[in-house]
Amino acid sequence: MTTTTRPRSQARAARDGFAQLLRAEWTKFRTVRGWTIGLVVALLVIPAFGLLFAANSFSSCMQGTKEVACPVPPTGPGGEAVNDKFFFVHQPLTGDGTITARVASLSGTITYPPPNHDKIVPGNTPWAKAGLMIKEGLEQGSSYAAVMVTAKHGVRMQHDFTEDAAGSASAPGGRWLKLSRSGDTITGSESADGRTWSTVSTVRMDDLPDTVQIGLFVASPDDMTLTGNSLGGSISTSRLANATATFDNVTPSATGEWTRTDVGVTLGPDGHTPHRPGEATQSGDTFTVTGNGDIAPVTADGVRYSSILTGTLAAMIAVTVVAVMYITAEYRRGMIAITMLASPRRHRAIAAKAVVIGSVTLAGALVATVATIAVSLPILRDNGNFILPISFLTQARIVGGTAALLAVTAVFALGLGVIFRRSAAAIVTTFALIVLPYILATTSLLPTGPAQWLLRLTPAAAFAVQQSMPSYPHVLTSESPLEGYFPLPAWAGFGVLCIYAALALGVAIHRLRSRDV
Amino acid sequence: MRRELHAEWTKMRTVAGPAWLLLGVALLTVAVGAAASAVMTCPFGQCSYDPARISLSGVQLSQALVALLAIAVVSGEYSTGLIQTTLTAMPTRGRVLAAKAILVTGTTLAAGTAGVLGSILAARLILPDTGYTFVHGYALPSLTHGPSLRAAVGSVLYLGLIALLSVGIAAAVRDTAAATGSVLAVLYVPSLLVLISNPDMKEWIFRLAPTNAGLTIQATTDLAAFPISPWGGLGVFAAWATAAIALGRWLLRHRDA
Structure with missing residues (x-):
């Protein structure tokens, strides 16, 4: 006769605590040099694009034959141009x-x-x-x-x-x-x-x-x-x-x-x-x-904050790669078996991974976006550009929203990594759902109607956090994605991405529980 | 070389992935091109769009599948460890890479031809129904029309070069995830730089960026607006692909597998 004992000592219970899991996952993340490098590269892309944009944007106006500083539009009672x-x-x-x-x-x-x-x-x-x-x-x-x-x-x-x-x-x-x-x-x-x-x-x-x-x-x-x-x-x-x-x-x-x-x-x-x-x-x-x-x-004729953060898209590809590798590397090396042994309640290990990759990306991206705006604005002004004034709250939404956009994308990619267990499939799916719709919608490849639907239905809707100018019904502008106008309000668009990320994590946890690792 | 080709062909043929990807290349090219043709409207009563570029726009998406195919064939061996067996069996590493490049490029050219022919057929069926009126020399894509033929043949060659470029990058980077990220970045990121307002810089980026320059081959109207000629653009892209293959080959030969 065999007796199975299920040791549940207090020490073991403590090791299974979520804080320990977080610590374990954080240790994994920071000790793999490639991932840290990848994330740093991802976040350096944002200032690189910002500086390239700022240094190459010039604005000057001619009065007769002489070059003069461009007239700056007046500001209204609310501070807007x-x-x-x-x-x-x-x-x-x-x-x-x-x-x-x-x-x-x-x-x-x-x-x-x-x-x-x-x-x-x-x-x-x-x-x-x-x-x-x-x-x-x-x-x-x-x-x-x-x-x-x-x-x-x-x-x-x-x-x-x-x-x-x-x-x-x-x-x-x-x-x-x-x-x-x-x-x-x-x-x-x-x-x-x-x-x-x-x-x-x-x-x-x-x-x-x-x-x-x-x-x-x-x-x-x-x-x-x-x-x-x-x-x-x-x-x-x-x-x-x-x-x-x-x-x-x-x-x-x-x-x-x-x-x-x-x-x-x-x-x-x-x-x-x-x-x-x-x-x-x-x-x-x-x-x-x-x-x-x-x-x-005035909604056109000036530099918008969102143009300074164009690098977000490139950074997103790199963040996706790091987030996907963070889980698929475990599958490739067989490490996942140990991770699941150490944390038999499988969803907790994935939750810990999501928290780590999400918060590391958020913190890094926040530094990158704030620094990019801070460094690019004076260069743009020196080059004679007029920057469309926006309220502090809008600035905070653009900067913080961009960082959050990258962080949630990382979590989404992580979820897809668990679902597919293979890097290429997970990366391409993330890319095809977020980066590609955004490129298609904003670079004049698609007419306005389909472009707006893409930005409502795909997680690319979250790029709405970068919309700098509100849409005024009484101003004649082309309010197309091409001109930086999104069909959904900022937080609704961000919500679409969060729903996708939550779904991906949900399916990932379900598959983790129902299949062998 | 026959031995390497035979071995690589067996590997490609006996897993499901490559066949699906190739089928996807053909279908995606046609589907996206047909969708683009169907949603085309002429704002302000003027059609300034290039019908050839519209009908062949599917290439801009199917190129990602071509890249995936190349990465699966090259980097895939690194993630499973098969590469060690491969290199033990066929120690002439340059030839292994050449065999992989030939097979990936050859099958891509075949799938690309099917996709491009299908796109042109779809455009000929769809565009006349969308009220697309053809003014000043804009014509339905056709294989008997010189510039359209060049756009069609060029698009197939472009996909072939994408295959070469991706094989090169995958051999250099090895890791599947990193290779996927790198190829996607090379294919799609430079097109973001058109936001730069400095016109000289913008033109130079356009001339040098692999996909921007390469896709100039699809232009059939308003050629003067492009900073580079169609064949010149494809030439620039071919140079990038050659450089990637050379780098991949050099690293494969000089690095431990």
Whole structure:
């Protein structure tokens, strides 16, 4: 007769503790020179790409024949870069007041750019706008609120550049508008007949001074066309646009002379002739105002933080290789049998491995991304580049998110390593699910629609943590992955990757338990 | 040499992996090319896309499978330890590598030919239905049209060179995981560098990066926009592949297995 004893001494139980497992796995990781080197290489790729990008990005502008520093766009009340260029017919308003007008018509012209500089066609760009505005002052970037008609987007109430509320979808011609200030509250209303009014939006503006400028404005953003470039990326060409609006029945509550200001007008090469000036004529209570430019956040024309971190993708390949080897090497050498003997509850050994590879990657990648941004920004500025300002929270999300993206990718790759038990299959699967969709979606290989689906369904969705510019519905940009816009919000995209990683780990643990090592 | 070829062929033929990978190369080339042709739209009423490049875009994915095949045949022996038997049986190491390179490249060329012919056929069936209008000299891919024929033949040769490059890298790196990572990095990372705004630097990267230069062979329209000519580009890529094979051979001969 044989008696089986199951020794469960206290010492043994202690050795099986998770802390011990972590220590064992950490020891394995740090003592294999190739893995440490691989991880260091992975993390050095990020600053290498960042520096290569920074050192080779130059920006300079010509004024006539001499090279000058490029003009820096003004910043709005929220610190974001803005366009603030329009024609303004205004008078000061102290305290509360109201302005009412009917926009009788909105028309305009669109000019084709060089080289075929040959056509001027009538028409308005979709966001050509005319309406009533209350503005803190005449400096670009100062706070404002405005109610307006637009060529294609109906009646809107916008304030402080980033905020936009929709009114009715009526056509621009013949719409009545009203804008009134009462303390810190600005109300925009619209009407079809000037008698029954409906409110478009009411906004609170706390820092508005007692005396503000109130009046009529016209602006028209340039039209933009994107064409694919054979070398990847896209070429955008803009077509200059002007808008002209006729306002009648203008009834300001304040009396006084109307002043005309071409807000944000740029000067020609001689330094005093305005370039593309707007104009306004008055006859009784009817005004005809022509203007161009836009009143909205700047989302292009500057370096984005995400471009500095392009190396993430290359680093991801190296991180994947290290994470996969971290488990497949055990299979190849037979070490896995010992690991499983030492930790018979198999999922715990894998959990320990995931914690080690995840946290080592996270810590290393965090150092790499922070250092890359810190070193690249001054070089980019020295080279005359304008860096689109973003809030500290967004910066933290980009830097921390990138590190987390690499860490979770490592865990995902580890899971696939257990499932496949073979390096090549695990690496290629990770690559095909994360790196490849991202490359396909962002390098003009795919049209926007399929590219966006790839970035929703595959773990590559997590690259959304790197999106630097928010998407503004009232700014005409091509919001494609090619331009750095992701279909999912940052944390939702990151969540997609986490789900994939959790699934991979789950399947890995299931297979570890159900099959012989 | 016949002995080495026979031995390597037996090894390749008697495991399932290589056959599946080769089938995958052909199918993926056709499937991705057909999908790309099907989703093609012409924004702003202008088709500035190159129909040959669209229909042959599957090559950009199937190249990864070719790399896997090469790695399985070369690095795979290191992970199982079979390499020691191989080198004991056939001590002329250069010839072993040559036999592996010939077989991997030859089978890749065959699978690549099937994939490329299938892609062109698919494009001819799909593109006319997508409303793809052909303006200023853009034509349906066809084997009787000089530039399209060059793109098709070039794509097959390109896949063959990928096989050579991967055999070389796999022989140099040995470890499967490291070899996979290295080949994928060589194939896909340089295309990220197009973000650099310095135009001279960008053009030089394009001329020197193996896949960017090599895939120029697929261009049939707007050739002036490329910093390198189609055959010149394939030449650059051939130089990379030769260098990789030479490095792999040198390391195989001078290093303990």
